[in-house]
Amino acid sequence: MQSVPLDKPTTPNHLYTLARTNHLTVQALEYALRKIGTVPDTSAWRHFIDKMLLLLSTALILAGVIFFFAYNWAEMSHFLKFLVLQLAIISMALFASIRGIKYLSAQAALLAAAVLVGALLAVYGQIYQTGADAFSLFLSWAFLIIPWVVLGAFAPLWLLLLFLLNLSFILYWGQVINPSFWEPPMTLLLGLFLLNGFAMSVWEFAHRRGVIWLQAHWFGVIIFSTASIILGIACLYAILNLGDWQENPLFGIAMLIYVAMNALVLGYYRYQRRDLLLLTISLLSLVIIISTLINQLLPENMISWLILALVIIGQAALATKWLLKI
DSSP: OOOOGGGSOOOHHHHHHHHHTTSSOHHHHHHHHHHTTSSOOHHHHHHHHHHHHHHHHHHHHHHHHHHHHHHHTTTSOHHHHHHHHHHHHHHHHHHHHHHOTTSHHHHHHHHHHHHHHHHHHHHHHHHHOOOOOHHHHHHHHHHHTHHHHHHHOOHHHHHHHHHHHHHHHHHHIIIIIOOOTTSOOHHHHHHHHHHHHHHHHHHHHHHHTTOGGGOOHHHHHHHHHHHHHHHHHHHHHHHHTGGGTTTOTHHHHHHHHHHHHHHHHHHIIIIISOOHHHHHHHHHHHHHHHHHHHHHHSOSSHHHHHHHHHHHHHHHHHHHHHHHHO
8 A cells, every 4th residue: 555645754854845845934834843843942942951051060060079179189088088979979879869760860960970980089099009000090980880871871971981991992002002102003093993883883773773862863973973083093094104004904904994984874874864964974084085195196296286176176066966965
């Protein structure tokens, strides 16, 4: 049985098409966009402001606790330092448990408790001078908050965990592996890309499966942008060292991964799950990489600069035309 077009859900594209063909007035278009939730109404704005104020107040409380320790560090005893932090963590965790994890206030409290765990580890390291590397502090912090991250079902908590894992890997690379200053950090960049690429795959899978708390678009944009930037930097290193590919095969591997990932991204977000913002980020990355490669291959003269300018303009025009077509 064929579906009736009027039975399909309305999308912003349908409404904009009706408006362009003069079937909807400006007032009717705005009203329809509000009804389907594309343009926020008064209630949506109030809900958004409530959320932002709650998160801002949480950030200010955390900043207050940290500056309190910084200002009164010398006058406070070891017992008092641990007491204040542990009471704060327990209070936040108890509030989240009593309030119910489905409420934003409880999730914000759990996020604050997770941040204060890091402060507690830092105070412990300062008092007892364990001599441990900094990466072990952040890695311990990440492992200790995993139960709260899993139970919290709160996107900022997952971002905090991902940030700590990235920072731990970076510090481990600098403090334990301790590479030469002149050595391109290809292993580091590819490792960070695998970590963030895996996180992006998990988010995309959960998003497609309809996990409610992972439906926020900004969460995927942050992870995708991070992975794209890291892989793009690795490719720039490879392009700027074209003559050293035989000595370091990671240059060629980075380029192959970059080509494969962009082909996958452009195909997936064009045909499987349309996302213009992620497509735009991917195209911008391609423009940067292709322009850098052409710049490396051209001789250094005025004609080359003119050719490079034309190439950049052409790429931008083609990318814009393709996005408008979508």
